[in-house]
Amino acid sequence: MEREWNDNQPIYRQLRDRVVAMILDGVLKEGDPLPSVRNVAAEYRVNPLTVLKGYQQLVAEGLVESRRGRGMFINAGARSVLLQGERQKFLGEEWPRIQSAIQRLGLKVEELLNGSRPSSTAAPSKPAKSDPPEEES
Amino acid sequence: MEREWNDNQPIYRQLRDRVVAMILDGVLKEGDPLPSVRNVAAEYRVNPLTVLKGYQQLVAEGLVESRRGRGMFINAGARSVLLQGERQKFLGEEWPRIQSAIQRLGLKVEELLNGSRPSSTAAPSKPAKSDPPEEES
DNA sequence: CAGACTGTTATAGTAAACTATAACACTAGT
DNA sequence: ACTAGTGTTATAGTTTACTATAACAGTCTG
Known part of the structure; x- marks a missing residue:
């Protein structure tokens, strides 16, 4: 499992993205509880507050509902x-x-x-002009 | 011109990426000087130190050479x-x-x-399982 | 009620990114 | 020499992300 934070994104946002991915992939269905803040924190060796912050993004987006003492649950229609x-x-x-x-x-x-692997030896020796970025002296 | 920093990346890295893009696009050629730190800072309304940091990434990568008092120049083979x-x-x-x-x-x-607008009405109602993320209780 | 699980808040500290302001060091044109 | 242009360094303050530790607040099971 991915216990790493490869990206250059803050952890709490990556956490949010992982949950989103799980919802889209159907791993987490509507009505399901999210893995608990403390569990995730322990599992990924991250601060509970960071997990909470990620989860609360989802609450703010209306995708998840938080029920104190019970857990956080995926909303219908999410x-x-x-x-x-x-x-x-x-x-x-x-x-x-x-x-x-x-x-x-x-x-x-x-x-x-199409998933075909590029040979990576064919390099264009001439730049392909298309959308010249700005520059000024 | 893009004076904004849309991304979630630090400015100095975006700056580095823009220069890289300009090199790849041939807007900046080998031997050319980079726009001066102070000019870029003024133009983009950013701190000179931030620009410098971006530029020094390029120096560290060996793409650019810095000559004090003269400017920063794109290396051969960059x-x-x-x-x-x-x-x-x-x-x-x-x-x-x-x-x-x-x-x-x-x-x-x-x-x-195609740059075509998605009709956004054709949504897969069934999740496309492929690479189920982890979860644990 | 007691205990074990939930989410939540408080307090405080570290590190990174960015900022403002200023000075230093070096090069070139006049 | 003077001046205006380069890169570079120093000092110091703000904000954001993350961390550690602890306590508070609900729900459920025994």
Whole structure:
């Protein structure tokens, strides 16, 4: 299991993202309880407050309900709300940047999407001008 | 021009990434001077120290040489080194996560390839199991 | 009630990122 | 030499993320 925090994102946000992924993947279904704050904290060797903060993101998004003394539970409709929201965020904010990066690196989007491994020896020796960034003296 | 720092990344790293992008795009060629620390700081309304920190990342990577009193200059071979290194980083670290996200969101290859607006009404009602994250009580 | 589990709040400390202000060091043009 | 442009360092303060430790507040089971 992933006990590491590879990214450059704060842990509490990665935690939030993992729960979101679990909901989307159907590992956590609506009505299910989230693993308890203390358990997660112990399991991932992280401060309970950090876990709580991640969870409360989800509460703020309306995906999860917190019942004191009982636990935190996934709301009805969470998955579809998520599916729509995360899609929009991905297509609107992330994908454009990803596409730029791919092009900049001389990689083919189609190859990547089709899962074919690039040989990584074919490098464009000429820059592919497309969207010249700004610069000023 | 982009004067904003949309991301969740530290500014100095975004700064570094922008310069890298400019090198890859051929906007900045080998031997060229980088825009001066003070100018960038003023232009982007950011602290000179932050700019310097971003630039020094590039020095540490061997992409840029700093000459006191003159400026900072892009090293010979910077672009090809970059092309290889950034590719590896992208394919090894970023793309796998991106792929997971795409699959999780049930996005179609065509939607991604065309800049077309997703109709957002076709949502997979059944989770696409693939790589079940861990959970424990 | 007692005990064991939930979420939550309080207090306090560390580290990283960023900021403001200022000075130092070096190069080039006049 | 003077000046204006480079990079660089020093000092110090703010904010955010994370941590440790502890206590408070509910729920449920025995």
